[in-house]
Amino acid sequence: MDIKEEAMKMHEKWAGKLEVKSRVSIQDSHDLSVAYTPGVAQPCLAIQKDPSLSYTLTRRWNTVAVITDGTAILGLGDIGPEAGMPVMEGKCVLFKEFADIDAVPLCLKTKDVDELVRTIYLLSGSFGGINLEDISAPRCFEVERRLKELCEIPVFHDDQHGTAIIVGAALMNALKVTGKKANEIRCVVNGAGSAGIAIAKHLMRLGVKNLILCDRFGIICEGMEGLNPAHEAMSHVTNPEHRRGSLADALAGADVFVGVSAPGVLKPEMIQSMAEKPIVFPMANPVPEIMPEDALKAGAAVVGTGRSDFPNQINNVLAFPGIFRGALDVRACDINDEMKTAASYAIAGILTETELSAECILPKAFDKRIVPTVAKAVAEAAVKSGVARVSSN
Numbered sequence: 001m002d003i004k005e006e007a008m009k010m011h012e013k014w015a016g017k018l019e020v021k022s023r024v025s026i027q028d029s030h031d032l033s034v035a036y037t038p039g040v041a042q043p044c045l046a047i048q049k050d051p052s053l054s055y056t057l058t059r060r061w062n063t064v065a066v067i068t069d070g071t072a073i074l075g076l077g078d079i080g081p082e083a084g085m086p087v088m089e090g091k092c093v094l095f096k097e098f099a100d101i102d103a104v105p106l107c108l109k110t111k112d113v114d115e116l117v118r119t120i121y122l123l124s125g126s127f128g129g130i131n132l133e134d135i136s137a138p139r140c141f142e143v144e145r146r147l148k149e150l151c152e153i154p155v156f157h158d159d160q161h162g163t164a165i166i167v168g169a170a171l172m173n174a175l176k177v178t179g180k181k182a183n184e185i186r187c188v189v190n191g192a193g194s195a196g197i198a199i200a201k202h203l204m205r206l207g208v209k210n211l212i213l214c215d216r217f218g219i220i221c222e223g224m225e226g227l228n229p230a231h232e233a234m235s236h237v238t239n240p241e242h243r244r245g246s247l248a249d250a251l252a253g254a255d256v257f258v259g260v261s262a263p264g265v266l267k268p269e270m271i272q273s274m275a276e277k278p279i280v281f282p283m284a285n286p287v288p289e290i291m292p293e294d295a296l297k298a299g300a301a302v303v304g305t306g307r308s309d310f311p312n313q314i315n316n317v318l319a320f321p322g323i324f325r326g327a328l329d330v331r332a333c334d335i336n337d338e339m340k341t342a343a344s345y346a347i348a349g350i351l352t353e354t355e356l357s358a359e360c361i362l363p364k365a366f367d368k369r370i371v372p373t374v375a376k377a378v379a380e381a382a383v384k385s386g387v388a389r390v391s392s393n
Contacts, residue, residue, distance in 0.1 A: 068135060167283075169318070171258075190265065323339065338381045
């Protein structure tokens with residue numbers, strides 16, 4: 001069997017990857033009275049007086065909602081909320097397995113931004129955090145922005161920020177390997193959807209000064225007509241040299257390529273036109289913008305993809321479990337830029353000098369150092385930036 005056949009067989013066997021397991025033993029009427037009525041009235045009344053007690057008297061402190069509308073599931077597109085459930089269940093399993101966070105998959109049957117925002121807000125009092133997943137652009141930007149304004153708990157769109165955080169960590173270590181500095185390079189991000197824009201913003205926070213954002217029509221440049229609002233906003237903060245043209249034009253002399261676009265769009269001759277020791281991250285899944293062996297043959301010094309069957313997998317699982325663990329531990333009301341930056345530095349810093357190489361710029365997903373290291377850094381950043389409500393959990 002190949003992996004697709006095996007996955008189908010196992011999903012039929014599992015009949016769901018999650019179940020509810022009680023933390024309470026109810027063996028007699030006394031146990032029932034304490035866990036439920038009449039005893040349960042006391043914590044209810046306590047929470048009524050002080051809603052913050054919901055974090056100590058219920059499981060809210062350790063529970064995250066994983067929410068989609070089914071419009072951008074993996075690379076499959078708009079396949080609907082029911083079809084997205086296997087992915088959301090899988091994400092919840094990763095939360096539990098990597099960070100011991102209880103996560104609940106919620107697939108909402110609406111594409112209306114107002115309905116999404118209202119529904120998620122109404123649910124938010126039951127959770128310690130919201131992980132938005134696989135919501136198509138540009139709607140995902142508004143959904144997240146509005147929820148962050150409304151909710152008193154962290155709202156995090158992992159497709160945007162988790163990806164950006166890992167790319168940031170990978171780039172930090174790739175720059176160490178190649179002897180380059182963030183503020184001196186030219187970086188090209190190809191694919192100006194939710195992930196591409198988040199990556200661009202995050203890399204600039206990490207010190208990249210000269211960043212070019214490309215989409216299907218080529219380089220995004222200030223003053224271009226027909227840009228959508230998200231592209232228009234990015235045109236004012238990227239491409240400082242006001243370059244115009246195609247991806248090939250953007251890459252001539254560039255130091256870094258980051259791809260969140262489409263298979264095969266990066267050609268060997270484009271890499272050959274880049275600066276010395278180019279860094280190439282073709283992350284389209286399952287087929288990257290260029291295959292790693294072809295990128296290396298063309299002269300790439302460091303190559304990372306989104307796939308597990310090649311070195312340097314740029315995988316969100318390195319980020320989101322530790323980020324939410326840290327946010328939950330200090331009851332953060334937000335996951336802000338300071339926390340995202342801290343996460344990138346923490347992930348990059350896990351590898352020792354002896355571990356770091358062109359074939360190893362990120363720790364492996366099952367490295368036990370990742371979650372505690374990221375959680376600690378994120379929690380400290382939350383406290384320092386004023387979004388933590390307790391110093392520790």
